[in-house]
Amino acid sequence: MKLPSKPSRTTEANPKRGYTIxxxxxxxxxxxxxxxxxxxxxxxxxxxxxxxxxxxxxxxxxxxxxxxxxxxxxxxxxxxCVQLARNKRYRIGYGSQTSLLPFTAAVSDGLVVAANNANIDLLVLNNALSPRVALQNADTFVSEKVDLVIDSQINVGIAAQIAVKFAAARIPFIAIDIPHPGAIYFGADNYKAGRMAGRHLAKWATKNWKNGPEQIILLGVDAAGPLLNARLSGVLDGIHEVSPTAHRIPTHHYDTKGGQFEATLDVVRRHIRRRAPERALIGAVNDSTALAALQAFREAGIERNCAIAGQDGSLAAREELRRRSSRLICSVAYFPETYGEQLIRLALDVLKHKPVAPAVFVQHELLTPQNVDKIYPNDTWMKSSPESI
Known part of the structure; x- marks a missing residue:
């Protein structure tokens, strides 16, 4: 006769301890x-x-x-009110696009604060708008064995190379503004934002110029590929949507070498000398290029011959929108000051293997002289002086 076996101490997984409250x-x-x-x-x-x-x-x-x-x-x-000890302190690599653009600086500042609040080690490297440096930084992130990378680099030509490096090291990564193979995209719906600006430009021209615009100037970042310049495609389509005859207006597209102020200033100065614009609608890829175009027209004494739409909603652009009779007539705000907390929350979801969307689009809103104080009522409290033109 087979005797019943004694119950095993391991038959119950994770038994409750009698003194647990x-x-x-x-x-x-x-x-x-x-x-x-x-x-x-x-x-x-x-x-x-x-x-x-x-x-x-x-x-x-x-x-x-x-x-x-x-x-x-x-x-x-x-x-x-208490900082709890976690089982693992994550280490995240952040490749900043550049230290020269106000938008990127706002993203970096917010990310550093959010990482610190979340008890995360953040390894910050500057991609410096350079494909060579961005590739070197990717190698550094791999050698440092970070848990995840948040990368902000605009050279679409090396996106696949960076993706291969992180994939081989099994490091998940989030790409800001420019999609990379295998990365989670975080950034704007660029075409939608551009179309918003283009429609406003066309409506402004209809109201203020009896004969309408006689030329359109688009200031882009060609190294970033079609996605970032989709802002300019949106601008053009927005203009055509409001002004069906605008497709007959000459359009001039210029590269601004990464969206930098000085490069754009030189480009627009040359355009003014060659084309002598009388009524130019200008769609800029960011606020730095928009403000550079405005300075070129202003120093030539023909500011009233242009109307400019920027992108980013930077502090300098907001101050310019408040200036009476300025021909920067709008900027699309992306609120980069909110990116840091959103990115850290997304990164933690990825690291904890929670389901995440392949693309996370940020909020954007059209800023004009009429609504800038409502959307950014606290600008006057800020201690830092806005960039001057």
Whole structure:
């Protein structure tokens, strides 16, 4: 007769320990729901993250507030007051596009702050608008064995080479503004943003120029390939949409060597000397090129012969929009000051193997002299002086 076997001590996976206090376990799960001390969560989000009923979650939240481990943030939000030790401190590589453009500087500043708040080590390298440097930096990220890379480089010709390096090292990466094979794209819907600016340019010309524009100038970044210059395609289509006869107007496209101010200034100066524009609509790939074009027309004494649309919504562009009678008539804002927190949140989702979309599009909004103070009411509080023209 076969005797029954004794129960094995390993038959029950993860047995509960008799002295575990479930209320403490639940409170700890609430604290662990916060990824950093800067993150503000409402009741619904916390309950979803910890998998508890809202009523139970609410009681735990309020208890943790009373014990000063959490604090209330606004009417319905909560913020963690303690920096919890995590099982792993992630290390992320960030390849900055350049230190010369205000937009990129705003992205970099926000990313450094967000990484620090999330207890992440951030290795920052400057791609310097150079394909050679960007490739070297990719090698550095691989040799440093970072957990993930956030790359902002505009030379589409080396995108595949960079992608191969990270794929071979099994390092996930996020590409800002310019798609790379195998990367998660984070950036603008460039064509939509350009079309928004183009429509505004055409409407402005219809209202202010009796005979309409006599030429169109597009200032692009050819090294970035078709995606970034899709802003200019959008500008042109937006103009044609509002002014069906605009397709007969001569259009001049110029490369600005990475969207830099000085290079654009030289280009537009030469154009003014050769073409003597009387009514020129100008679509610029970013605010640096828009402001450079404005300076070229202004120093030639013919500012009233142009109307310019920028892209980025930079502080310098916002100050110019506030200037009476300026011919920078709009800029599309992308709010780069918000990129850092969004990028770190996306990076953590990737590292924790959560499902993420292959492309994350940022918010953009048309800034004009009429709405700039409403959208950016706190510019006058900023200590840094805007770039002058």
């Amino acid at each position: 479930q209320a403490v376990v639940r409170a700890a799960s609430i604290l662990n729901a916060f990824q950093s001390t800067s993150e503000v969560l409402d009741l619904r989000v916390v309950a979803s993250r910890v998998g508890l009923h809202k009523a139970t979650t609410f009681r735990l939240l309020e208890t943790l507030v009373e014990t000063h481990l959490l604090e209330r943030a606004g009417k319905q939000g909560y913020r963690c």
